Amino acid sequence: MVTVANSLLTQSETYSEYNASTMNDKQFARWVELLELRIGVRASALRKTFLTNALDIRLQTLGLQNYNEYDDYLHSGNQGEIEWFELIDLLTIRETRFFRHNSSLELLQDYALNKLSQFKNVGQQSLKAWSVGCATGEEAYTLAIILDQTIKSAGDKSCYFSVMASDISHSALNAGRKGTYSSKQLNKMDEKLIQQHFTALGNNQYQISGQLKIRVCFNKVNVLDISQKNIGQMDIIFCQNLLYYFEHDTRIKILNKLTEYLATDGILILGPGDIFQWDNPDMALVKGDNTLAYRKSASINPGTNK
Numbered sequence: 001m002v003t004v005a006n007s008l009l010t011q012s013e014t015y016s017e018y019n020a021s022t023m024n025d026k027q028f029a030r031w032v033e034l035l036e037l038r039i040g041v042r043a044s045a046l047r048k049t050f051l052t053n054a055l056d057i058r059l060q061t062l063g064l065q066n067y068n069e070y071d072d073y074l075h076s077g078n079q080g081e082i083e084w085f086e087l088i089d090l091l092t093i094r095e096t097r098f099f100r101h102n103s104s105l106e107l108l109q110d111y112a113l114n115k116l117s118q119f120k121n122v123g124q125q126s127l128k129a130w131s132v133g134c135a136t137g138e139e140a141y142t143l144a145i146i147l148d149q150t151i152k153s154a155g156d157k158s159c160y161f162s163v164m165a166s167d168i169s170h171s172a173l174n175a176g177r178k179g180t181y182s183s184k185q186l187n188k189m190d191e192k193l194i195q196q197h198f199t200a201l202g203n204n205q206y207q208i209s210g211q212l213k214i215r216v217c218f219n220k221v222n223v224l225d226i227s228q229k230n231i232g233q234m235d236i237i238f239c240q241n242l243l244y245y246f247e248h249d250t251r252i253k254i255l256n257k258l259t260e261y262l263a264t265d266g267i268l269i270l271g272p273g274d275i276f277q278w279d280n281p282d283m284a285l286v287k288g289d290n291t292l293a294y295r296k297s298a299s300i301n302p303g304t305n306k
């Protein structure tokens with residue numbers, strides 16, 4: 001745990017006096033530092049209002065008088081640890097959709113088909129995928145649907161697949177675990193797929209099928225802290241619309257770390273524009289239209305990734 005117990009305002013400064021319009025640059029810089037240490041997000045000066053709005057909501061909810069009291073609260077043991085979840089939820093953008101980026105999903109399907117055809121030679125019988133920054137689960141369930149369809153269409157009854165879904169946001173993960181979505185959230189999805197993989201609950205709510213749900217496992221993982229987790233080797237790492245939270249150098253560090261969790265010949269699928277100028281000797285760019293993906297070279301680390 002990162003502990004930063006600095007007082008950000010003097011005791012006499014009150015909430016009513018210090019809001020978005022009056023937080024000065026020095027105070028803002030202190031909060032930015034605190035948040036960067038804790039969740040790795042570098043809030044730019046442009047996002048000052050966003051930050052202070054989030055802090056003000058928490059001050060009001062907790063009945064605290066100023067940012068200084070809130071800082072103390074965040075560093076007050078267990079209740080502070082729980083409060084971090086609330087603040088992170090307000091500061092993270094969890095926009096997501098089922099079947100969000102078609103070209104990347106086609107690439108995933110091609111990759112899975114190709115792997116299935118190789119399985120007979122290498123004796124592998126499972127595909128493991130990881131949705132990094134999965135938000136409320138739509139991306140992870142999309143990966144599960146595609147893998148399920150691909151394996152069935154290849155007529156491969158022996159292949160098992162699983163998806164690990166990770167995020168820093170507690171409430172997003174809980175929504176994913178629940179697996180209930182509104183008709184609006186499903187509106188871009190093929191009707192046939194909805195019928196196959198969801199059960200209508202009434203009130204425009206749909207429940208992901210138990211068969212898919214058991215393949216997807218939700219875990220709280222901060223991408224800046226991956227090395228502390230026992231994650232194992234993945235065939236597919238899907239990381240889209242997450243890296244933009246971070247500065248270029250941090251993005252590179254995250255990608256290099258993710259690479260360690262990729263099995264030999266595994267694929268890392270990013271969003272187009274998620275990174276420029278990333279050069280990792282283990283990874284080869286996969287050519288494709290409107291996609292950004294890298295494959296782990298088979299020749300570099302035969303048998304292991306470490």
Ligand SMILES: C[S@@+](CC[C@H](N)C(=O)[O-])C[C@H]1O[C@@H](n2cnc3c(N)ncnc32)[C@H](O)[C@@H]1O
Pocket residue numbers: 039040092093094095096097100132133134135136139166167168169172221222223224239240241242245
């Ligand atoms: C915009 S959503 C993207 C969701 C999904 N990948 C997609 O493309 O539809 C970004 C997600 O990244 C998560 N996130 C932000 N910082 C994170 C961190 N340090 N570690 C893990 N997840 C993080 C947010 O909570 C949010 O759910």
